[in-house]
Each structure stands twice: as C-alpha cells, then as structure tokens.
Amino acid sequence: MGGKVGANCNICGSNDWADMNGRSGVRCASCNSLERTRAIKLVLDRLNIPKPGDYILHFAPERGLAEYFARxxxxxxxxxxxxxxxxxxxxVTKFDLTTDGESLPSDHYDLIIHSHVLEHVPCNLAYVFHHLSRALKATGYHIFSVPLMRGHYDEYFGPLSSEEAVRRFGQHDHVRRFGLADISRHLGAIVRINKNYSLYEYADEETISHHNIPASQRSGLHSSTVFVTRKQDYLLGEYERPAVS
Ligand SMILES: [Zn+2]
Known part of the structure; x- marks a missing residue:
C-alpha cells in the first residue's frame, strides 16, 4: 500500500510499505520503521556511529534499529x-525512566537513543535528562525525537480518561505534549537543541527520497526531527566540551 515506488528501507532493505495512523505508505512493512526511524539511521550513518564495541542504551527499541545495533x-x-x-x-530489560535513572553508570554510554518515548514518562523531564546526560560519555551522542505539536506545553501525571489524554496530549497513553509555541521553556530549557534542524545536513535529497522520508519531515521542528545532542548540551549540568583530538 502506498509508499514511494522504488524506495527502500535504509534499515532492513525492504521495499514494501504500509500505512501508519493515516499516513500513507510510510511504515516499512518488514521492520516497521517509520519516517523518523529512517531519518535517525541516516543521521547515525553520517556521524559514523555506533562503532563495534560501543555501549548503546536504546529505549523502546525499534526492531530494525535493535537488530542493527546488536550486529x-x-x-x-x-x-x-x-x-x-x-x-x-x-x-529487552526492564527500565523505568521515572525511577531507574540513578542506577545508570556515569560516563559510560557512547550512544543513548530514544524516539517518541518521553511523552510517555510521568516524571520531571529534568530528572530524566540529568541521569541520561550523566551516563553519556563526553564523546558520546544522545539522539532522540519527540512528538512536537502546535501550541503550548502541557503535562499531567494523575489519572486521566483515554478521551481526555487524547484531547490534551494526542494519544491515550501520553502524559505530556511538547508544544512548539514554548519549546524554549520546556525541552529547550533542559537541553540545547537545534531549532534549525535539517536532515539535509546528514544526507542528500536523492538518498532521503530513496528511503521514503516525505518532504514534510525533512526540515524544521516536527515529530520526525532528530535531535542530536552531546553531554555538554545538557544545560543544567557543568559538562565541558572534550578537547579535540
Ligand atoms: Zn525496514
């Protein structure tokens, strides 16, 4: 169904496409990758990470990326x-981001990665970023995406009906919405993010098209934006930029 003719998935190689929540032909029918998953893979390839021997912490592991990292x-x-x-x-082991952050070793991971996870986590985001940034090596990368929505930030950790969660946050199991109108005061107050994101910094137009990432998902701030951050981009810490070797 749908999908760009001739395009293939840059994670598993398949050229079968399926629909996802009304978005025609964007899901890889083989590994289930979405536009944002394939964008993440393009970013990883451009950065030439991860490398053999790297320590990788992967939340809500997407199947295609998980198999790649494990290889x-x-x-x-x-x-x-x-x-x-x-x-x-x-x-896959149990990890609760609301309580388990402190169990992470310091300066350990070369890559920490999560895509559309933080909207599910019912605790203060600064707690989450504090421990993930602490656990990242000075040379490591923290790569993530979140659903970015029009309007303002909102969150609620109490009981909520599915209907109310959908109305406020866009999905029955979300506890927050990342509003674009005040992004500098929530996500952007915790971690330095690139508001001028462009996937073209990581791959050329032909490659991006060939891997079936729609034009609307390539630049700017949206739910497929890939945030590439380093330890020193965590704004509530005092991490120094590592010396260039
Ligand atoms: Zn695939």
Missing part, C-alpha cells in the same frame, strides 16, 4: 523498555 556492537548493546513483555525478543 554492530553485540557486547555493548542494551535494549530497555518500561514493559519488556511488549517485545518478542527476550534481551
């Missing part, structure tokens, strides 16, 4: 989720 760095790859029972693979 590249089998000994260092840690796929985690709040609910490991959602995954057919048994190597």
């Amino acid at each position: 590249v760095s089998p000994g260092g790859y840690a796929p985690v989720d709040f609910d490991p029972s959602l995954y057919s693979k048994t190597d």
Whole structure:
C-alpha cells in the first residue's frame, strides 16, 4: 500500500510499505520503521556511529534499529523498555525512566537513543535528562525525537480518561505534549537543541527520497526531527566540551 515506488528501507532493505495512523505508505512493512526511524539511521550513518564495541542504551527499541545495533556492537548493546513483555525478543530489560535513572553508570554510554518515548514518562523531564546526560560519555551522542505539536506545553501525571489524554496530549497513553509555541521553556530549557534542524545536513535529497522520508519531515521542528545532542548540551549540568583530538 502506498509508499514511494522504488524506495527502500535504509534499515532492513525492504521495499514494501504500509500505512501508519493515516499516513500513507510510510511504515516499512518488514521492520516497521517509520519516517523518523529512517531519518535517525541516516543521521547515525553520517556521524559514523555506533562503532563495534560501543555501549548503546536504546529505549523502546525499534526492531530494525535493535537488530542493527546488536550486529554492530553485540557486547555493548542494551535494549530497555518500561514493559519488556511488549517485545518478542527476550534481551529487552526492564527500565523505568521515572525511577531507574540513578542506577545508570556515569560516563559510560557512547550512544543513548530514544524516539517518541518521553511523552510517555510521568516524571520531571529534568530528572530524566540529568541521569541520561550523566551516563553519556563526553564523546558520546544522545539522539532522540519527540512528538512536537502546535501550541503550548502541557503535562499531567494523575489519572486521566483515554478521551481526555487524547484531547490534551494526542494519544491515550501520553502524559505530556511538547508544544512548539514554548519549546524554549520546556525541552529547550533542559537541553540545547537545534531549532534549525535539517536532515539535509546528514544526507542528500536523492538518498532521503530513496528511503521514503516525505518532504514534510525533512526540515524544521516536527515529530520526525532528530535531535542530536552531546553531554555538554545538557544545560543544567557543568559538562565541558572534550578537547579535540
Ligand atoms: Zn525496514
């Protein structure tokens, strides 16, 4: 169904496409990658990461990326989720971002990665970023995406009907919305983010098109924007930029 003719998935190589929540032909029918997953892979490829031996912490591990990471760095790859029972693979371990941040080792990971996870986490985002940034090596990358929506930030950790959660946050199991109108006062107050994001910094037009990432998802701030951050981009810490070697 749908999908760009001749395009293939840059994660698994398939050229079968399916629909996703009304977005025609954007989901890889083989590994389930979405536009944003394939954009993340283009960014990783351009940065030439991860490398064999790297320590990788991957939240809500997308199947295609998980298989790729496990191939590249089998000994260092840690796929985690709040609910490991959602995954057919048994190597996904339980991790609760609202409480388990402090269990992470300091200066350990070469890559920390999560896509559309933070809208599900019912705790202060500064807590989450504090521990993820602490756990990142000075040379590491923290790469993530969140659903960015029009309007203002909102969050609520109390009980909420599905209807109310959909109305306020866009999905029944979301606890916050990342509003574009005040992004500098929530996400942007915690971590330095590139508001002028462009996927063209990481790949050329032909490559991006070939991997079926729609034109609307390539530049600016939206739900497929790939935030590439370093330890020193965490604004509530005092991390120094590593010396250039
Ligand atoms: Zn795929």
